[in-house]
Amino acid sequence: MSLLKIDSLTQRFGGLQAVSEFSVDMQGGELMGLIGPNGAGKTTIFNLISGFYQPTEGTITFDGKPTAGLKPHQVTSMGIARTFQNIRLWHDMTVLDNIRIAQHYRLGYTVLDSIIRGKKYRAREARILEIAEELLEAMSLTEVANEFPKNLPYGLQRRVEIARAMSIRPKLLLLDEPAAGLNSKDVEELITLVKGIHDRFDITIFMIEHQMKVVTSLCQWIKVIDFGSTIAEGTPEDIQSNPAVIKAYLGDDNI
């Protein structure tokens, strides 16, 4: 059964067609890339999967269940986690808190419990803390657990954001331009990190990215879109030599 099946997804904002008949079928375990020039509709597709917009046409099915009409937090609790192009961490809370809050959908206790703090609360909070600390350890973030993200270098912040997304224990991880704003050393670390996550946690990753180095090192399969529709797909080698792709990025030779 496919993990993520998108069928003829179309999104119109008034007169603007942002996404046209986008389809993809991910079985699980893949590391797929989504590339295209600026404004091609990539983030819109992610926003549609996340549940921020409802598609004008087409369906999105995750793990056999349709996501139509679900709110973002419900989509997330199905097992889809996501990072953003501009890092959206909570800067006035510690890294540890950032990670813990991501487990909100499976807290396992009610408001009343949080006030009375009986056995159930304490057990659940201990478990939440345990999961968070394990994750920090796995992503080499234990030293900065009590720091505030705004005080961390950008590359580390990105790592925290990915760790936070992983705290959801997702089956599908959506990465929106994870390498944006990183210097070359951080990019290397990012590639290692994403590869490590993919192998260790056996999850599916769908990634938007502009930096070709990242795309070619990580992705097994790439979809290219422009003006909302798919113009090419294939392995990194196929894509790099595909004339339609080159035209989309670099423009036409014929004036």
Added chain:
Amino acid sequence: MQKYSFNILIAFAAVVLLTLAQYRILDNYIQAVIMFGGINIMMSTSLNLVNGNMGEFTCGHAAFMCVGAYVASILSVVCFGTKFGDPLLPAAASYFVFPVIILIGGFMAALSSILVALPSFKTRDDYLAIITIAVNYMVISAIENMDWVGGSRGFQGMKDTVWAMVDSTPSWLAGENDFPWVLLYVILFTIFDIWVIRRFITSTYGKGVNAVCQDETAAEIMSVNTNKIKTVNFMISAGLAGCAGGLFAHVIGYVNPQSFNILKSTEAMVMVYLGGMGSLSGAVISAVVFTFLLEILRSQALVDFLLAPATFVFPDWEPSAGVIKWVMIPLLLVLIMQFRPEGIMGNKELSDVFPKLKKYYTFK
């Protein structure tokens, strides 16, 4: 043992206060100031949940106090007063039914806050400000149209409940003077209020409130049910404000709708922004400071002194302390906004500023 030393200290202070009050060492006026202080603490900490921790901009907090005050007052008079016929319950039940009455008032206030929580799903900031101001006016206006609770003339009879408690005090507790039941309950409820808020906000559940404040979209995507948590937060805030309102009604013995208008809401806002948005210790400290300030400014002598230059130039002018107070308090907040907008504590807690305190109680 050390971990509980703070709690023991609070309990000890409470007992001392009550004894002093019982033996009239603290006179009625000081008792009233302490009670208003406790009520102000409840007002400011509960508003802080919404305006501070959640970063919303509500301006109608007094509406919830009003609901709590009227519900508690009506129940109180029905149970122990004579306004609606014979008292429903015997006087002996009064001192343990009283807190229940206050809690029911708070509960009804919490329910009424859904009126404000629902719009907050779709709107923020300026729009929410208008909605809350409108709700404040609407609640007052609705009560002014209810003649059976006195309408705009007000409602009284809660003192009967207080007498019932005093008269039925068991002899081992009562001395020669009346036992200060209302003071006791104000202290208990203030502690309850701080305890509830602290526990909620430091749990992972409550941290979701801060997350929504700092980045709602990210919170939503990280599985926080933002609508639900907003509703829960509003309800806790309003519920505690409602309890404060019920206590307020019994301290004074009389309520009227205009005591809960935009001016009361402004008082609560002054305390929150003075203390620092999102800081629980800040809200407590500023409530205490504010109560103190209000009492000081009540002194006509002080006002005359402060305005001496002006009255020298205009000798016919006789400024009244009660009015000047309401020029000085907003002015104070304007100055705070200019020079220290983050308030007394910023968004830190006492244990951040004095780390050694962490030994005695855990805060975060």
Added chain:
Amino acid sequence: MDFIIQNIINALQWGSFYALIALGYTLVYGVLRLINFAHGDIFMVGAYIAFFVAGFMLGPALGLSPMVTFLLAVPLTMFLTALVGVTLERVAYRPLRRKGAHRLYVVITALMCGLILEYSNLAVLGASRLKFPELVHKVIWNVGGVTVTNLKVIVIVAAIAVFVILNFIVTKTKIGMAMRGISYDKFAIPLMGIPIDQVIVFTFILGSGFAGLAGLLFAMSYPVLEPFMGMLIGWKAFIAAVVGGIGDIRGAFYGGFLLGFIEVGVVSVFPSTYRDLFAFTILLIILWMKPTGLFGMPQSTKI
């Protein structure tokens, strides 16, 4: 039928005040994204300024006739009230703007300034209400079964005239377009060589000036002044501006009249104590259905 026409005229007159005040709110909000909570109190200040100006002109020093007083009082009141508004901007809002303070702090400052105006008035002038002198001799016309006074006509005409003038300024003049530009992008405007501070001062001059005019007309129509007269009217006018769609002067204008119609309509059917309750409820329902207001533009954020 007469009953309806009478009420329509009353609603237009009542709504004119809301419209005039709402226009001030929306101008400042459009340019500064600031709810100038002190605006209702500027209206009150305008009424009091009118009182003292009229009193002085009618008094023994000048001894002018009521009609001349009226004609002179209009520009003088507007000018002086505008001065108050500009002073408020300079002293309270501009320093915060300079520091790049969070919008919330400016809003709180505005709220507090409103309170300071109210209570300073109460402290200085006392609690006794002031009676505004009659300036325009009341002429009552009876058309069919409907009574119209000349004062009511003046108010309605004034509101419409103000709207037309403002519309012209905002759409056809350079500074008007700068005002609209600032509401879209605060940072680009200085880069275009337009001094932001001047535009903002001009906005306050307009908004406060027209609030002053509203104050004068209100005092002439309902000649009892008290320090809190601006509070409730101010809140309601503001809500009317939001319901109309804040930031757009058409929204303020129509929103103000809409509120006038709602209130007069409610009072004609229900006991008058229900007026505020119904007015606020209906406004909230409209806001619930159309959160950006009737003329407002939906603001979307990029995710």
